[in-house]
Amino acid sequence: MSTHEIYSGAALERDLHLEADVVIVGSGAGGGVTAEILSQAGLRVVLLEEGAHRTSSDFDLRELSTFAKLYYDGGLRPTSDGAMGIVQGRTVGGSTTVNWTSCFRTPEQTLRFWREQLGLEGMTSADLEPWFERMEARLSIRPWEFPNLNNQAMANGAEKLGWRYGAIPRNVLNCLNLGYCGLGCPMDRKQSMLVTTVPAALDHGAAMATRVRVERLEWSGDRVTGVDAITLDETGVHPSGHRVRVEAPWVVVAAGAINTPGLLMRSEVPDPHRLLGKRTFLQMHNYSLAVMPDRLDPFYGAPQSIYSDEFTWRDGVAGRAGFNLEAVGAQPVASMNFFKGMGDDLEAFARALPHRHTMVAQIRDGFHSESPGGQVELRTDGSAVLDYPINDYIWDGVRSSYLVMAECQFAAGATEVRPATSDAAGYRSWAEARSAISSLPLRAPNVFLNSTHPLGGCGMGRDATRGVVRPDGRHHQLENLMVIDGSVFPTSLGVNPSLSIYALAARNAEKLVATIAGRGPKDHANSAERHPTREVN
Amino acid sequence: MSAPGRHERESLLFISRRGLLRAGLFGTTAVWMGGFVACGPGRTAGGVGFGLSPAGKEILRAISPVVLGGLLPETGPERARALDTGLASLDEYVAHLSSPLQREVEDLFETLDLWPVRVLLTGGFSRWADCSPEALESFLRSAQGSRIFLLRRVYALLQSLVVLSFFDQPVAWKSVGYPGPPLLKPDPRVGRVENRGTE
Structure with a gap:
């Protein structure tokens, strides 16, 4: 069995200087897939990851310590005014290690909007179909047929109301339906990057350095010349005193929305049209909390397996804020985090946990002139933060989705429904809820909003005036720089984004392989070496 | 919507939203609230990034019974143990947050611990640990319903920290009907990624 070349910044006792054909910043959905494809093509890859290399033997299914160790900012990364939190993984495999496995193809409506309104070419459903098929096969993605009671309740409500709904395709293999996807699959059944593409890349000779934070891309003229990082301690917070430098003819940034544009901004890469970090979208999640007459035990079973897109496009792609609907099942900390009351209210709410039915609406943004998204900014310490003002367009989506979710939950038999804002009460009937929600004050941060789908900020555009990167991920100004992650989407998607x-x-990544092959040895800096990467001293 | 319009709309008293962002939310509150009476010990330098400060623990311990109501064990030793265990988990959690967020949490507690701020928020000179449950509840409720965004945010943060610390513990699971995570044995048939390199 081959020995994997893995460095941990927390354990390094010296600086590290590596050379490779391609350096990839980030090991999540974008970086993991890219690493596998490039290393299988014989390219020498170095993968840099800010998180630690934690695997199923570390996954103890305890919530708070897992949020601390596997998530950025413990799952509460705040927007600049603290009005809401952004949930992103920070571990080998990125968010795929902790996501809930919902895998949807990009909706036709979204692709058509990109084509007709933004001029993006090569992005039709037919263009992308072979790539969806390939990744569905690679990650064992298929509709889940065993919804837990929590998800079934949502299906019952949708059925009764005549709404469109369906089974969510999930990237799992022999899933045991435990319900702990968000805490890292303890049985390695979730086909995350942690157990699929990253180990495959390591098997093909890729090197990986964890607990390193990339501070800067060094560039000159139209080329990136090196990637400079620092090592981090065990917590991933404090520098541990060493530097890591990687030089490679190609640089792929796959650090996800917010952090990818943040790195490019810190590096002061050319941005002649002032597009970098703008149009960052959240597909903001808001929640409705119900009590059902029977026990649902929402903390067990696949957390998400039923969806409805009845309202995603109802008022037209460019109309009022649309949203997709899903059920939410989680363990006590995550479930209680939706509720911001106290005292007797909190006690009553908590004691109903086994009967709790939680729904989420994900409000798509970026399709309307009143929905420009947020802007990534740099703090004085260089870290990236998202400024995302919540405007009336979003509040309209919040109110209309509160209404729809309450209607669905009452149709499913709920005895009480409470929108997840501390300004609301629990309502006993659909009629009461409808009237109360219609005049409910909506204000931050009392309305619990968060996002597990930060997207954009390095949007694709066919020319430099319309995007930071081209549709193939290549940066418009720096020719050997690519962005391959969720930050390239020019709008949110209307579905969970992983697929x-x-x-x-x-x-x-396949286009990059072809480009490098077509250019010959110039871009194969180390092609004579047998060792996967070369450490330079 | 144009940027200036947006900022005018979201202006908070006489402080612009943008100005607050620049100074850091709670750093500004400290200056603003401390400025009311022109005193206070000021912020200590250093120490950020290693979990909860003593002031933070004191404040969270004081408000936990008010937030959690009847969920906290009633008897002395069990109650103390639930609070201690919860705060220890939370301490470790906070120590893993990014420096800017840890700074924000620390600023929050430093600000709340300034005596003029305590007087303003709780209506008395007592330290947080000595405030009556009624005074604490009244502070939390008025912050939650305040017209000032900053105070609503203070409430949301305090409430969240208490909830995170409490519901992570087995003692809480019992009271909410969560049997806990399944006990699992690793499956030898499934391949694992092991570090055989230099890590």
Whole structure:
């Protein structure tokens, strides 16, 4: 069995200087897929990851310590005014290690909007189909047929109301239906990057350095010349005193929305049209909390397996804020985090946990002139933060989705429904809920909003005036720089984004392989070496 | 929507939203609230990035019974143990947050611990640990319903930290009907990624 070349910044006692054919910053949905494809093509890859290399033997299914260790900012990464939190993984495999496995193809409506309104070419459903098929096969993606009671309740509500709904395709293999996807699959059944593409890349000779934070891309003229990183301690917070430098003819940034544009901004890469970090989308999640007469035990079973897109496009692609609907099942900390009351209210809410039915609406953004998204900014310490003002367009989506979710939950038999804002009460009937929600004050941060789908900020555009990168991921100004992650989407998607990222990553990584092959040895700096990467001293 | 319009709309008293962002939310509150009475010990330098400060623990310990109501064990030793265990888990959690977020959490507690701020928020001179449950509840409720975004954010953060610390513990699971995670044995048929390199 081959020995994997893995460095941990927390354990390094010296600086590290590596050379490779391609250096990839980030090991999540974009970086993992890219690493596998490039290393299988014989290219020498170095993968840099800010998180630690934690595997199923570390996954103890305890919530708080897992949030601390596997998520950026413990799953609460705040927007600049603290009005809401962004949930992103920070571990080998990125968010795929902790996501809930919902895998949708990019909706036709979204692709058509990109084509007709933004002029993007080569992105039709037919263009992307082979890439969806390839990643669906690679990650064992298929509709899940065993919804837990929590998800079934949502299906019952949708059925009763005559709404469109369906089974969610999940990237799992022999899933045991435990329900702990968000805490890292303890049985390695989730086909995350942690157990699929990253180990495959390591098997093909890729090197990986974990607990390193990339500070800067060094560039000159139209080329990136090196990647400079620092090592981090065990917590991933404090520098541990060493530097890591990687030089490679090609640089792929796959650090995800917010952090990818943040790195490019810190590096002061050319941005002649002031597009970098703008149009960052959240597909903001808001929640409705119900009590059902029977026990649902929502903390067990696949957390997400039923969806409805009845309202995603109802008022037209460019109309009022649309949203897709899903059920949410989680363990106590995550479930209680939706509720911001206290005292007797909190006690009553908590004691109903086994009967709790939680729904989420994901409000798509970026399709309307009143929905420009947020802007990534740099703090004085160089870290990236998202400024995302919540405007009336979003609040309209919040209110209309509160209404729809309450209607669905009452149709499913709920005895009480409460929108997840501390300004609301629990309502006993659909009529009461409808009237109360229609006049409910909506204000941050009392309305619990968050996002597990940060997207954009390095949007694709066919020319430099319309995007930071081209549709193939190549940067418009720096010719050997590529962005392969969720930050390239020019709008949010209207669905959970993982499969869209996997598929586009596969396509663009294969294009990079072809480009490098076509250019010959110039881009194969180390092709004579047998060792996967070369450490330079 | 144009940027200036947006900022005018979201302006908070006389402080612009953008100005607050620049100074850091709670750093600004400290200056703003401390400025009311022109005193206070000021912020200590250093120490950020290693979990909860003593002031943070004191404040969270004080408000936990008010937030959690009847969920906290009633008897002395069990109650103390639930609070201690919860705060220890939370301490470790906070120590893993990014430096800017840890700074924000620390700024929050430093600000709340300034005596003029305590007087303003709780209506008395007592330290947080000595405030009556009624005073604490009244502070939390008025912050939650405040017209000032900053105070609503203070409430949301405090409430969240208490909830995170409490519901992570087995003692809480019992009271909410969560049997806990399944006990699992690793499956030898499934391949694992092991570090055989230099890590």
